Amino acid sequence: MAVVAVKTNKMIEKLFGTPLPDPVVMFSFLFPLIYLLAFLVVPVLVMLGTAFEFNGHVSLYWFKSIFGSEYYFNPLHPQGYLVQTITYGGQQVYHFWGWDFGVVLNSIVVSISVMILTTILGTIFAFVMARYEFPGKNIMRVLLFVPLLVTPFVNVVVVKKMFLPNGVINWIFYQHLHLLPKPIWIDGLVGVIVAQTITYYPIVYLNAYASFINIDPSLEEQAENLGSRGFHLFRTVTFPLALPGIAAGATLVGIFSLEDLAAPIVFQGSSIARKLMSFQIYSSFVSGFAIGNPQMAALALVMLTVALIMFLSIRHYVGMRQYAMLSKGGRWKPRVAKPKWWQAVLIYLVVIPMLLITIFPQIGVVLLAFSKRWYGTWPEGFTLQYIKALITQPDVYRVIRNSLMYSTVAIFIIIFLSLTASYAAERFKRSKLAPVLDSLATIPIAVPGIVIAMSYFFFFSTVPPFKGTILDPTNLLGFFPGAALILAYSIRRLPFAARSIAAGIKQVHVSLEEAALNLGAGRWKALTSILIPLILLNLLGGAMLSFVYCMSETSVGITLGSINSSWYPITAKMKELITSAVGSANLAAALGVFLMIVQITAIVIANVITKQRYSFIGLT
Amino acid sequence: MEMVEVRLENIVKTFNETVALKGINLHIKHQELFTLLGPSGCGKSTTLRIIAGLDYPDSGSIYFGNDEVTFLPSSERGAVLVFQNYALWPHMTVYENIAYGLKLRKLPKDEIERRVRWVLELVRLRGFEGRYPTQLSGGQQQRVAIARALVVEPRVLLLDEPLSNLDAKLRLEMRSEIRRIQRELGITVIYVTHDQEEAMAISDRIAVMNVGTIEQIGTPLELYYRPKTEFVASFLGSGYIGEVDFEEGRGYLCGIELRRNLKGRFLVLVRPENVLIRPGKSYEVVSYELLPGRMRLLIDVNGCLLLSERPLSGVLRWGRIPSRVEVEILDFSVIRRLRG
Numbered sequence: 031m032a033v034v035a036v037k038t039n040k041m042i043e044k045l046f047g048t049p050l051p052d053p054v055v056m057f058s059f060l061f062p063l064i065y066l067l068a069f070l071v072v073p074v075l076v077m078l079g080t081a082f083e084f085n086g087h088v089s090l091y092w093f094k095s096i097f098g099s100e101y102y103f104n105p106l107h108p109q110g111y112l113v114q115t116i117t118y119g120g121q122q123v124y125h126f127w128g129w130d131f132g133v134v135l136n137s138i139v140v141s142i143s144v145m146i147l148t149t150i151l152g153t154i155f156a157f158v159m160a161r162y163e164f165p166g167k168n169i170m171r172v173l174l175f176v177p178l179l180v181t182p183f184v185n186v187v188v189v190k191k192m193f194l195p196n197g198v199i200n201w202i203f204y205q206h207l208h209l210l211p212k213p214i215w216i217d218g219l220v221g222v223i224v225a226q227t228i229t230y231y232p233i234v235y236l237n238a239y240a241s242f243i244n245i246d247p248s249l250e251e252q253a254e255n256l257g258s259r260g261f262h263l264f265r266t267v268t269f270p271l272a273l274p275g276i277a278a279g280a281t282l283v284g285i286f287s288l289e290d291l292a293a294p295i296v297f298q299g300s301s302i303a304r305k306l307m308s309f310q311i312y313s314s315f316v317s318g319f320a321i322g323n324p325q326m327a328a329l330a331l332v333m334l335t336v337a338l339i340m341f342l343s344i345r346h347y348v349g350m351r352q353y354a355m356l357s358k359g360g361r362w363k364p365r366v367a368k369p370k371w372w373q374a375v376l377i378y379l380v381v382i383p384m385l386l387i388t389i390f391p392q393i394g395v396v397l398l399a400f401s402k403r404w405y406g407t408w409p410e411g412f413t414l415q416y417i418k419a420l421i422t423q424p425d426v427y428r429v430i431r432n433s434l435m436y437s438t439v440a441i442f443i444i445i446f447l448s449l450t451a452s453y454a455a456e457r458f459k460r461s462k463l464a465p466v467l468d469s470l471a472t473i474p475i476a477v478p479g480i481v482i483a484m485s486y487f488f489f490f491s492t493v494p495p496f497k498g499t500i501l502d503p504t505n506l507l508g509f510f511p512g513a514a515l516i517l518a519y520s521i522r523r524l525p526f527a528a529r530s531i532a533a534g535i536k537q538v539h540v541s542l543e544e545a546a547l548n549l550g551a552g553r554w555k556a557l558t559s560i561l562i563p564l565i566l567l568n569l570l571g572g573a574m575l576s577f578v579y580c581m582s583e584t585s586v587g588i589t590l591g592s593i594n595s596s597w598y599p600i601t602a603k604m605k606e607l608i609t610s611a612v613g614s615a616n617l618a619a620a621l622g623v624f625l626m627i628v629q630i631t632a633i634v635i636a637n638v639i640t641k642q643r644y645s646f647i648g649l650t
Numbered sequence: 651m652e653m654v655e656v657r658l659e660n661i662v663k664t665f666n667e668t669v670a671l672k673g674i675n676l677h678i679k680h681q682e683l684f685t686l687l688g689p690s691g692c693g694k695s696t697t698l699r700i701i702a703g704l705d706y707p708d709s710g711s712i713y714f715g716n717d718e719v720t721f722l723p724s725s726e727r728g729a730v731l732v733f734q735n736y737a738l739w740p741h742m743t744v745y746e747n748i749a750y751g752l753k754l755r756k757l758p759k760d761e762i763e764r765r766v767r768w769v770l771e772l773v774r775l776r777g778f779e780g781r782y783p784t785q786l787s788g789g790q791q792q793r794v795a796i797a798r799a800l801v802v803e804p805r806v807l808l809l810d811e812p813l814s815n816l817d818a819k820l821r822l823e824m825r826s827e828i829r830r831i832q833r834e835l836g837i838t839v840i841y842v843t844h845d846q847e848e849a850m851a852i853s854d855r856i857a858v859m860n861v862g863t864i865e866q867i868g869t870p871l872e873l874y875y876r877p878k879t880e881f882v883a884s885f886l887g888s889g890y891i892g893e894v895d896f897e898e899g900r901g902y903l904c905g906i907e908l909r910r911n912l913k914g915r916f917l918v919l920v921r922p923e924n925v926l927i928r929p930g931k932s933y934e935v936v937s938y939e940l941l942p943g944r945m946r947l948l949i950d951v952n953g954c955l956l957l958s959e960r961p962l963s964g965v966l967r968w969g970r971i972p973s974r975v976e977v978e979i980l981d982f983s984v985i986r987r988l989r990g
Contacts, residue, residue: 039706039721049706050723460666541737544704547724548731549751549802559750563741 047458054553055454059463062451066470070521073489074334074481080488081328092328096134101305102329104132110302112220115212122212123195128219130302134332137288137307140223141336144287147227149280151384152234153272158381160242163366164374170382176389177232179629180582181622183604186296187615188394189225191404193217198390201407218302225293228388230286234279241275242268247365274347281344282475285337289478291585295609307333308585311480315487315589327488330481341476392626398619416620426617428596429603430624436512436599437580440519444527444576445569447471447520452532453557457540475525479585482518486590490514503593511590511597518586523579527572534568535561567639574636578629600625654715654805654838655680656701656729661710663696670696672862673710678806678840683832685841687849688859689885694842695734697859698808701840702731714805730804734811736795738783744770744794745779751802769801772831789820796828800835807832809841813848825852846886850874858882875983877919883985889921890956893988904954906979915988920979922946922959929968930976938971951977 039049046055084091096102108129116125131139155174159167192198193216200213216224245268253267289308297303304313307329314326369377398404402411419426448471454461455468474482490501500510501517538561546556562569587601598606600621607618656678663671671693678684686694699705701712703724711720719727730751738747745766752762770776773793783791792812799807812828813821829852832839843849849856850870858865858873858881866873866882877883883891894901896912903918927947936955938947945965947958956977965971 043706050721052723539735539737541733541735542739544724545731545733545737545739545798546750548702548704548729549798550725550754551750552723552725555754560739564739 043460044462046454047461047464052553054557055458058450058454059458059461059467062447062454062471063463063467065447066521066524069517070474070477070482071470073485074477076493077327077485077488078331078334080324081331083324092324093332095325096328096332100132102133103135104130105135110218116215118195118215121195124210124212124214126193126214126216126218126220127300128223128302130219130305133305133307133310133329136219136302136305137333138336140219140226140306141284141287141340143223144226144230145280145284147223148231148234148283149276151227151231151388152236152279153238153276154381155231155235155385156238156242158377160239161366162369162373162377164369164377166378166382170385173385173389174232174235176392177228178236179392179626180229180578181392181395181619181625182582182584182601183292183296183608184395184398184615184619184622185229185391186225186293187608187618188391188398189228190221190296191394192387192390193221193224196407198407199387218297218300219306221297221300222290222293222303222306225296226287226290228391229290229293230283231388233283233286234276237275237279237282238272241272244275245271250365277347278344281340284340285476285478288333288337288340289480289585291480291588295605298609308478308480311484312585312589315480315484316592326484330478330484333478334476334481337476337478338473341473345472395619395622395626398616399623401616404615416614416616417623419617420620420624425595426603426621429598429600429621432512432597433581433600436515436519437577439512440516440523440580441527441573441576443516443520444523444580445531445573447524448528448531448572449562449569451524452528452535453561456532456535457543471528472525474521474523477522479518479522479583480589482522483586483589486514486518486586503590509593511593514590515583515586515599518590519576519580519583522583522586523576526579527576530572530575531565531568534565538564570639571636574632578632581628582625655713656806656838656840657713658697658701659711659713661697661700661707661712663693663700663705663707670862671700671707674862674864676857676864676867678838681836681838682854683829683839683841683852685843685849685853685856686859687843687846687856687885690844691861692859693862694844694859695810698731698810698840698842701806702729702808703727704731728802728805729808730799730802730806731808731810732792732795732799732812734814736783736791736815738791738794738798740783742782743779744775744781744783744786747783747794748798748801751798755802765801769797772800772834773797773827788816789824792816792824793827796831800831800837804837807837807839809839811843812841813843813845821848828852850886858885860885875921877983877985880917880985883919883983887921888957889919890925890954891917891919891985892954894918903979903982904956905952906977908979908982910982910984912984917985917988919983919985920956921981921983922957924979924981925949925956925958926978926980927958927960927972927975929972929974931974932976933974935971935973935975945971947971947975949975949977 042051043049046052046059048055081092082088082090108131110127110130112129113124113126115122117123118125129139130136159171159174193214195213195215200210204210204213249271250263250267253263258266291308291312294303294306294309295312298309303309311326311330311333314323397409399416400412400414401409402413404410420430421427451467451471455464455471458464487503490496490499491504496502498505498508500508500513503509503514542564543556543560546560547553551559581600583599584601587599588605591597591599592602592606604618604621607621608615656676658674658676661671661674662669674693674697686697688694696705700707703719703722706721711718713719714727714729739750742750748766748769749762752765757765766779767776770779773796775790775793775797778786778790778794783794786794792815796812809828813824816824825848828839841852853870855867855869856873857867860881866878868876873882873886877886880891883889892903893915894903894908895915896910899909899911901908901912901916903920908918927949934950936948936950938945940962943962944959945962947960949956949958958977
């Protein structure tokens with residue numbers, strides 16, 4: 031008897047990190063595990079399984095069909111050009127286009143280019159903000175908040191307008207400052223790269239900024255003390271110490287670029303911008319061609335593999351280098367200095383103008399929402415009709431209501447998942463399931479939204495018990511897109527909320543719960559009376575963050591979410607508005623303004639109530 | 651109050667392949683203040699957590715009286731732990747912290763109030779009910795932690811390095827406070843510390859632990875004057891450990907004569923208070939240090955560095971600190987017999 035008991039205890043301890051079979055602990059492990067398996071792992075695996083099947087046999091046929099086709103894979107004879115002088119409207123312009131290496135390589139080239147550009151931009155801004163004290167810095171601090179505001183599609187519309195031959199950039203640099211010999215026109219893949227760079231560089235900025243201010247000043251002081259100065263100091267001490275943070279930000283950007291649909295959709299007028307993996311999968315999805323199409327499943331697998339490689343390499347790298355960021359002792363006085371004269375010149379003439387260019391899309395979205403038309407350099411004709419439409423036009427306020435509803439339900443699921451998963455993984459580290467759960471809760475970062483959308487379509491329409499339910503998109507009468515969207519939101523946004531909540535749990539010493547257990551409380555009581563009250567602010571912050579991210583979710587919203595127009599989320603409507611001929615980009619911009627207001631409100635609430643500095647990253 | 655003895659039988663505990671406890675056997679008596687003493691990492695806190703039910707052993711059993719509690723959840727054991735960091739809940743007032751355990755026991759409100767008042771009186775913290783832990787000093791926080799544990803009338807009170815976060819003066823105060831409360835309530839207390847002086851001052855009995863095993867169990871005096879291992883001898887107090895060959899009732903330690911009816915080779919311990927000195931010519935005083943009421947002198951006795959501790963009054967009578975002295979060993983302890 032006793033031996034059996036001890037053996038069960040051992041097994042339970044291996045699984046759950048504690049030898050007593052406690053229902054709260056077991057639930058905290060099993061609920062998020064089963065949820066993630068059911069709505070992430072299994073659907074993706076089932077869909078990808080079709081990629082390896084040809085005529086009823088296991089085969090690499092579909093992968094061969096991709097890598098054997100020049101359309102998809104053409105490393106040796108790229109088509110197109112990076113930049114060429116062309117005539118446009120009777121005028122010579124530099125036309126930026128991009129080389130076409132085939133769909134697979136194009137995605138990778140775009141992703142790497144965006145990583146490099148965002149790293150340069152983000153690191154420069156972060157270094158200036160972290161280390162220099164100069165007049166106007168506070169204004170710059172406020173302005174740097176602007177690019178974080180997410181307005182799916184419409185900000186890319188504005189970026190595209192900015193870089194047209196008659197756009198704002200040429201108006202400034204060609205017409206007025208005469209810094210350009212000919213007007214430029216940024217289009218094609220280069221357009222996608224520029225749009226994504228402007229959208230995503232704040233992610234690198236935030237990571238780099240946090241890294242710079244977290245460097246223990248004594249480390250740099252010691253180097254100075256030993257004779258290192260200036261750029262040498264930066265190259266040998268400062269930058270290497272900040273690199274893990276910067277690299278993490280850059281990798282996140284790389285993954286987001288890979289899965290981004292907004293830029294390719296807006297630039298789809300130029301044929302090359304369609305030759306990206308995300309766009310290919312998306313367009314075959316909306317044409318109904320992707321469903322059960324093994325070649326698209328294979329392409330999705332290629333995309334997922336690239337994203338996972340990026341994600342795993344950074345996890346390994348940052349994990350290895352974490353010691354560099356270990357801060358000893360309390361908070362310190364940051365090292366800020368007045369810039370030297372030439373540094374000041376660079377800040378005012380290069381850095382700040384660059385910042386102004388990157389916030390222009392958000393400004394442009396607001397202008398677009400309040401104007402009648404925008405054909406030339408600037409929008410024209412003030413109007414409130416599009417803003418009014420937000421509350422008067424049924425097809426518009428309906429999508430707002432839908433998104434608010436989906437997002438609200440999703441955050442409850444996300445918070446519950448995050449809480450259980452973080453509690454289990456943080457508090458029962460000896461469990462063999464803890465690292466599994468930890469990885470599973472983080473991995474959605476590396477799973478492109480379009481892959482989730484496609485796998486849900488395939489999974490819910492073919493696999494019982496979901497087939498024929500409200501989750502089955504082929505169930506014409508019964509399908510409720512909200513349910514699928516809420517599931518997708520809860521999976522895709524989980525890592526961000528889970529991080530916030532896990533950070534909160536880490537800060538609460540385990541002895542506080544143990545004291546409660548020891549005084550006679552059960553796990554449930556200890557959780558509700560001690561841990562949850564103590565991490566309430568983190569829960570709130572995580573909820574705000576997830577809400578904002580759910581509201582602006584794009585990939586699933588414009589695929590599964592756009593099957594039935596009465597159940598559109600906001601992003602589906604925005605996409606419809608900017609792509610259909612009858613649509614109005616102005617109305618989409620008004621929805622963008624609404625999203626910005628939601629984001630600002632959420633961040634203000636999170637900052638005021640929690641008194642912690644919360645910031646979000648531009649997720650779509 | 652029921653009689654509570656705590657027995658640990660062959661407790662083994664492993665953390666990630668490293669053996670933290672290698673078969674611990676303990677028998678702690680009713681109303682005893684029992685101390686687990688040892689350097690950090692010796693397993694004393696793990697032993698305490700296993701008694702509290704916050705960790706579970708890989709093998710072995712724990713009994714409270716006749717009840718086996720090895721796998722009883724912490725909440726049902728009644729072995730209440732006072733944590734080293736006090737673990738006061740920052741979102742609750744002193745009153746709420748202390749009343750927490752009573753509320754769990756579903757006592758009526760006025761009974762809870764009565765008990766909280768009683769325990770606050772006991773730890774001398776009346777009037778602090780409405781404060782939050784962050785508004786209290788370290789000593790006050792510690793007393794709240796003790797009150798929170800005592801108020802539920804634990805079968806055993808467990809104290810994990812309770813004084814380590816206090817300054818020196820407060821440490822002495824709280825030490826006698828804990829002793830007073832333990833005697834007043836007549837409860838069994840298991841106390842963990844790495845501070846040998848604290849252990850000697852407070853304990854009825856001490857178990858000296860080292861790398862997951864118990865080296866020796868005994869009263870403070872037994873451990874101090876009759877250590878069974880070199881580890882115990884050197885961990886509790888200071889002194890000189892040396893090998894001595896006895897023949898015909900006498901032996902020589904660094905050339906100084908020791909008398910005892912022994913034969914053979916022995917490892918002996920000489921405590922500093924047993925090294926008697928007077929000004930003379932034979933041995934050089936290498937260094938000295940002044941302690942409250944005492945003086946410690948390090949003397950080079952034929953190449954051995956012997957420590958002597960004398961009352962300050964005696965040294966002062968000499969008029970000056972001598973540079974050379976005569977040495978006599980009044981008493982010594984035999985740690986064990988050596989072979990050969």
